Amino acid sequence: GAGVSQSPRYKVTKRGQDVALRCDPISGHVSLYWYRQALGQGPEFLTYFNYEAQQDKSGLPNDRFSAERPEGSISTLTIQRTEQRDSAMYRCASSLAPGTATSTDTQYFGPGTRLTVL
Amino acid sequence: GESVGLHLPTLSVQEGDNSIINCAYSNSASDYFIWYKQESGKGPQFIIDIRSNMDKRQGQRVTVLLNKTVKHLSLQIAATQPGDSAVYFCAERWGNKLTFGTGTQLKVEL
Secondary structure: OOOOEEEOOEEEEOOOOOEEEEEEOOOOOOEEEEEEEOOOOOOEEEEEEEOOEEEEOOOOOOOOEEEEOOOOOOEEEEEOOOOHHHOEEEEEEEEOOOOOOOOOOOOEEOOOEEEEEO | OOOOOOOOOEEEEEOOOOEEEEEEOOOOOOOEEEEEEEOOOOOOEEEEEEEOOOOEEEOOOEEEEEEOOOOEEEEEEOOOOHHHOEEEEEEEEEOOEEEEOOOEEEEEEO
């Protein structure tokens, strides 16, 4: 079946440009998560949504980063005025049940978007 | 594809042997733990999970052990196969967030 998809798979941009990364979760999945993964390291939490509501954005590095999920399905992570330090793999994950302190619903990861800022 | 395992600890095993991958987690309040497998160029793939009220859970060829006293998690893979070659991450959950460990590169030698 269809898993989590992300687009574009690769994005090269110049410093100062804005970029928008898209995530299409598994159909019917309530929760959607954004992570950033540096080479050789595990994914680092950025933010997550239950339905269209952003529940936690404590992992966003600064106010140049924002995310939305207006209809509770597809999500967009936007980075404004990109800097070279933003270069990384950005991963999206989704889970069937709402992310709560007690649920153990599995997070399924997408293939990621490799962002390179020149 | 990109190399996930750059500069990671490496475990090399012979095909058919058992593998044990270890992980130290940081938060004694974490209530849920997961092992993910990540192959080059792909996203992390769920392997097995365990809740904090358990100390052992078995899946198909994999077993996860949890020792809360020393905040240690291990993944055992039985009869390791070439397809098991990947980077393995443990993750702990506290609140609503997963925190991933550094990862271990597993190499299976024929």
